Amino acid sequence: MDEVPVEKRPKYGLNIYGAIAVNPYKLTILCEEIGIRYHYIIVDHSNGEQKSPWFTKINPNGRLPAIVHVKDDGSSVSLWESAACLMYIASEFDQEHHVSYPTGSEEYWQMIAWLSWQISGQGPMMGQACHFLRYATESVPYGLKRYTAECRRLYHVLDVHLSSSPFVAGSRLTIADISIYIWALSAKWCGVDIEEFPAAKAWLDALSQRPSFQRGLNVPAPYPFTDLKVSNPKRAAFYRLVEKKGTKSVQKDTDKWAKNAGML
Template identity: 55%
Template sequence: MASAPEGKAPKLGLNVYGSAVVNPYKISILAEELGLTYNYINLDVAAGDHQSDWFVKINPNGKVPAIVHVKEDGTSVTVFESAACLLYLTHEFDKEHKFSRPVGTPEYWTQLSWLSWQVAGYGPMMGQAAHFNRYAYEPVPYGAWRYTAESRRLHSVLDKQLSTSPYVGGDQITIADFAVFIYTHSARWCGIDINEWPNVKAWHDKLLQRPGVQRGLQTPVPYPFSDAAVSSENQEFYKTLRQWGAQGIKAASEKWKGEAAPVPSDHRNYE
């Protein structure tokens, strides 16, 4: 197995592996909110860092974020997937439960439920909406309709929750808020106008005012998918990004293509 290139091997302390895509910003936001000192290692996606042998040893799935916590005694802990990283950081560094709830309490399970809602539903559906609305190699109207509609439904779920609760998981801000926030902050890129959901918009704007959130949104570069950014006059960047993304996604998926395994009811939904 190859070793990490110079500057990308983990150092003593907390190492965060990420890039200028959505999910790593959850980690930089929490790290900034906690006031942590950390080493941010920015992967070059275009160069294939995330699929390199040395990084796949850190995250077998070849995705960001991931963290490697090298402790003073020489031991290290490696964690991948954004929810697991958030839970690890609060376990290790949030002993006062500023952004988490004590394990086993009813509030903890509420926090975990909304965090799971984000990683299992809200994030993937928004991601698919972004794919079909912004990155599809060719127009796929049904895909755009399906995932935009589901994203709208999920915003209605979130808006209802926030109509009776100041934060996603209750009366205290938690990692569930940070996990959900980065997708509401990307709403227009995914095809959603959050102004349609006043409680979501008010909650989003409240979090955006937090200095820690603002600092986290600058790491490793200013977050490129906010409503303001994608609506700016700098559309050449987004045209290039969409072309590169469409070609890259198609190329990465090509090796895995195949026919769906058949079942006896095939094609009845077309009749």
């Protein structure tokens, strides 16, 4: 990683590459919950740094978060995609299974099922709903309706499950809860009313009271997309700016790849 800027080179231990975006907060919450030290390295996605050659050596997909674990013997492991990072951190640092279960147990596979539900359903659907609500360059009513409805269906699934279980996988908090939590915390930003799903709302509120979650939500800066913050009229100008910048960024990326495919 010779081309990595000096201040962004991984240090000994666990390094989290992130920014003020939804998925990186999963990792800081996890690290705070299990009480491990980590180095947080900000990648400036406002200027496209996540697409730079040095970062795509860490994450070929050019997205956040990513991790680099520099081990005692000097070797290192680089990983990307939030679920893979969560699983790795739990495997390496959660030997007592504070937020996981022994590999192969029934509870372990339930945890993996809900983690898969999050990365294949909840996250992508909420991301698309958010796109059509906040960042689309033109009004697409069907797109907004389609993805918001699918989000509501997914939250109904979660709500029914949590009505008879304190956590999504067994009797304890796991990385699956953490992965689902940060998107549920962002429901209003994505066009979903979490109050419609009382069991999911109670679960969300209980997790939000955990000191570890509160600490994780403040790295590298206070998480800005909670329902409470999004609903605050005093912050309206800030969110209009976020939407404007987001729309510009999405349009630039879309045009680039459409042009390369001969569509423009």
